Amino acid sequence: MRGPGLRKGGLEASPFRDHMPLTFRKRSILPGFGLALGYTIFYLCLVVLIPLAATFLKTASLSWDQFWHIATSSRALASYRLSFGASLVGAFINLFFGLLVAWVLVRYKFPGKRLFDSMVDLPFALPTAVAGIALTTIYAPNGWLGKPLASLGIKSAYSPLGVTIALTFIGLPFVVRSVQPVLEDMDKELEEASASLGATRWQTFSRVVLPTIFPAAMAGFAMAFARAVGEYGSVVFISGNMPMKTEITPLLIITKLDQYDYAGATAIAVVMLVFSLVLLLPINLLQKWSGARKQRLAQALTPEEAVA
Amino acid sequence: MAGTVTLAARGAFSARSTATHATTESASVRWILTGIALLFLGVFIFMPLVVVFAEALRKGLAAYWDGLAQPDARSAIELTLIAAGIAVPLNVVFGIAAAWAIGKFEFWGKSLLITLIDLPFSVSPVVSGLIYVLLFGLQGVLGPWLAEHDLQIIFAVPGIVLATIFVTFPFVARELIPLIQAQGQEEEEAALSLGASGWQTFWRVSLPNIKWGLIYGVILCNARAMGEFGAVSVVSGHIRGRTNTMPLHVEILYNEYQFAAAFAVASLLALLALATLVVKRMVEWRAQHQSASSLGELA
Secondary structure, eight states: OOOTTTTTTSGGGOTTTTSOOSSSBOOOSOSOHHHHHHHHHHHHIIIIIHHHHHHHHHHHTSOHHHHHHHHTSHHHHHHHHHHHHHHHHHHHHHHHHHHHHHHHHHHOOOTTHHHHHHHTTHHHHSOHHHHHHHHHHHHSTTSTTHHHHHHTTOOOTTSHHHHHHHHHHHHHHHHHHHHHHHHHHSOHHHHHHHHHTTOOHHHHIIIIIHHHHHHHHHHHHHHHHHHHHHOOHHHHTTSOOOTTTTOOHHHHHHHHHHTTOHHHHHHHHHHHHHHHHHHHHHHHHHHHHHHHHHHHHHHHHOHHHHHO | OGGGSOHHHHHHOOOOOOOOGGGSOOHHHHHHHHHHHHHHHIIIIIHHHHHHHHHHTTTHHHHHHHHHHSHHHHHHHHHHHHHHHHHHHHHHHHHHHHHHHHHHOOBTTHHHHHHHHHHHHHSOHHHHHHHHHHHHSTTSSSHHHHHHTTOOOTTSHHHHHHHHHHHHTTHHHHHHHHHHHHHOSHHHHHHHHTTOOHHHHIIIIIHHHTHHHHHHHHHHHHHHHHHOOHHHHHHHOOOTTTSOOHHHHHHHHHHTTOHHHHHHHHHHHHHHHHHHHHHHHHHHHHHHHHHHHHHHHHO
């Protein structure tokens, strides 16, 4: 999952763009290419690729029937439903509130704005276990919010709702941080043009602003979803961990490992691995789309710069 | 995944013109939207943070210090420092090498390499731990050989270090790559043409240029290294006083209903998170300041 800024000044900034090399590497007078790339690939293989390959190797010792039997057992299916369902709901909550928070932080002035802006990143910085016990304490039946919710007859902790709350927390920064720079870069002229042509504020927002930030918002949504599906630490305390009811997929893997069922744990891990690899593609595409859109807008809006 | 917002993206925007009537909402709409947004942040961000400190101090300062002074807590803090102390420098060296190769050169397969570097971010923490169990555990690919030579990696400190390296692998690289790309290579070319050696150019020209991005990458990497739970939980074996890191110690205390002690250790990790956010803000301010002053020089 790549940050929205990663492509800034990438290939586009290269003077060699017009004639891409036919050889493996473009000529450069800077030294150190062999050493740097060699070490990068060596370390990447050692830490990431070889261990990942070992997982698939281990699965290969299972027959397809065995693999299918484990991966689609009713307990596994129930865990997928909870993990994917709660992650999806959490990502939608974050899509809506993330857009709102990004909008408020970019467009409005209010006291403490910088503090709120900085704190948006807290779910990235706070260890998941700490988030887990804090959320559980808040939403437990005698907790700050758990008690009023319980009096309304809503069970928050130790239920799928609790899982959703935790997954909303850990995905919170993605949409905000993905949309914020796009909103900041957006020129006011577009909205002024729309308003001067007689559009209402809502029309301007839905027809001018929303299409501009849509790719970035979707990229944030997809990243929040992908992160939530694999999340373990913040959920395991609040979920209650009842098999078939509140057991998320990562916890099922741990349970199987604790029972020395390595084949079972691996089969379910492979399902999750394949899913996260598959999700990488749309995330990358969305980020490219968002970056390209931003660039096109910038070019379209500043003709004098384009000429210069 | 704290690295989603890069310095380049946050530092680049320029001052915006102030809002006019036609392009903003009425005051009441502004108040309502701001209120909802802040309420959302209050419930989801501030409340969890406050509850950590409230619970940690609920039984008084003495209980708080007791929680931190237990020998098991001490050894958990030590192990966390060891794991981060090994993982962060290794990933810094890798990050600089990767950023140099990717940022300064054009070569075939570059975008595939970037995707592979980001891979650990998209793998569930639990799966990140599991892959090392499958490689080094007794049932694993290398397990029998390791057992023969009396080497233990899983359920021991090396496994914890390895899992920590894996989950923090991309942080420094992905912070530095866009920065080095944006910098271009004119300055290095100038240094080289004036007779500097490759290493001199790197130490005196390239490294000072990426200093703030590097600091940012290191603190993000460190925060995750010290706070990782899922991956470490799978490989640790939870041996008290020996293979428990701080987050794992928090879990054990919490499950034993020692809430004051659990939240005392958790409050240290929360302070680390807050310090991370403060440094992040400072680095962003520096980057913005620098880009503003360099723009001034151009004009």
